Amino acid sequence: MTLLNYLDHRFLGGRNVSLIKLPFGAGQKKAGVEEAPEYIMNSGVDKDLKKLGYNVEVVDVPELKKAPAEEGPSSKQLYRPLYVSTACQRAKNVIAGELSKGSAVVNIGGDHSLGIATVSAVQEVHPTSCLLWIDAHADINTPDSSPSGNLHGCPVSLVLGYAKPVPPEFEWVKTCIDSGRVAYIGLRDVDPGERMLLRQHNIPFFTMHHVDKYGIGRVVEMAMAAINPDNLRPTHLSVDVDSVDPSIVPATGTRVKGGLTFREIMYICEAVAETRTLVALDVVEVNPLLSDKEGCESTISVARSVIRTSFGLQLV
Ligand SMILES: NC(=[NH2+])NCCC[C@H](N)C(=O)O
Numbered sequence: 486m487t488l489l490n491y492l493d494h495r496f497l498g499g500r501n502v503s504l505i506k507l508p509f510g511a512g513q514k515k516a517g518v519e520e521a522p523e524y525i526m527n528s529g530v531d532k533d534l535k536k537l538g539y540n541v542e543v544v545d546v547p548e549l550k551k552a553p554a555e556e557g558p559s560s561k562q563l564y565r566p567l568y569v570s571t572a573c574q575r576a577k578n579v580i581a582g583e584l585s586k587g588s589a590v591v592n593i594g595g596d597h598s599l600g601i602a603t604v605s606a607v608q609e610v611h612p613t614s615c616l617l618w619i620d621a622h623a624d625i626n627t628p629d630s631s632p633s634g635n636l637h638g639c640p641v642s643l644v645l646g647y648a649k650p651v652p653p654e655f656e657w658v659k660t661c662i663d664s665g666r667v668a669y670i671g672l673r674d675v676d677p678g679e680r681m682l683l684r685q686h687n688i689p690f691f692t693m694h695h696v697d698k699y700g701i702g703r704v705v706e707m708a709m710a711a712i713n714p715d716n717l718r719p720t721h722l723s724v725d726v727d728s729v730d731p732s733i734v735p736a737t738g739t740r741v742k743g744g745l746t747f748r749e750i751m752y753i754c755e756a757v758a759e760t761r762t763l764v765a766l767d768v769v770e771v772n773p774l775l776s777d778k779e780g781c782e783s784t785i786s787v788a789r790s791v792i793r794t795s796f797g798l799q800l801v
């Protein structure tokens with residue numbers, strides 16, 4: 486009997502994974518999310534991946550912690566647009582560099598404004614890839630529709646080209662993906678402007694209501710059928726840990742009740758691993774300062790499990 490090796494990737498020749506530490510948190514206002522890469526790395530994710538047979542490279546981008554001297558005026562009511570833009574431009578270059586070597590990347594945030602960088606980099610190197618966004622939130626506010634001014638609520642609108650006019654700080658961001666290659670799972674806190682965009686552009690989204698109604702198996706099947714039929718596209722999986730229920734992921738800045746169970750998030754990662762199309766994984770919004778020791782450990786262990794499972798832990 487021959488088994489398909491779990492390392493047989495459809496798009497990548499080698500078995501190289503770059504773990505990229507992105508200590509950045511100015512896409513929102515709570516301190517601590519920039520400390521997460523250190524905590525997540527210390528949980529042993531590099532050893533996990535080595536055990537699975539990968540060559541692992543750890544890349545740090547420590548300069549993301551340094552804010553520009555002056556924020557400068559912005560036309561919009563955005564929080565720290567210059568800092569977010571500068572950091573994302575830097576992160577994008579580092580991520581694209583790793584992807585260009587033929588490696589898969591794990592982008593360890595940091596807050597979800599880094600999605601501007603991760604999607605830009607993935608689409609530059611793998612221009613046909615699809616994006617599966619796992620989140621309680623849609624993060625598709627435009628600078629105008631954003632209720633908070635926090636850019637971690639806006640990355641998807643920027644890469645889809647929906648932010649009009651584009652704030653001057655983000656003119657470098659290309660419209661690099663189209664609505665037919667983006668799907669969401671886990672939504673349960675969507676702003677009115679976001680709902681309008683999702684409907685207007687026909688973006689497939691599966692809320693927690695759909696997860697309850699159809700079960701996670703059908704939901705993942707429908708989401709992948711919409712954006713990656715027949716696994717012909719590389720996959721970018723962007724996991725905001727607040728997609729998971731706050732009872733097991735309390736250390737995050739925008740908790741919303743009624744999230745994915747541990748098995749449901751693992752199922753998503755397993756199903757993506759099984760496609761052998763994963764080129765990039767984001768793990769964002771862990772904030773170790775927002776919970777007690779136990780809550781923090783639980784959150785980090787979920788982040789660690791997301792990484793090793795997406796890279797094939799359960800595959801035989
Ligand atoms: N990546 C996140 N946790 N995003 C939360 C976004 C919350 C809200 N929709 C906003 O725009 O501010």
Ligand SMILES: [Mn+2]
Nearest residue numbers: 621622725727
């Ligand atoms: Mn979120």
Ligand SMILES: [Mn+2]
Nearest residue numbers: 597620624725
């Ligand atoms: Mn998010």
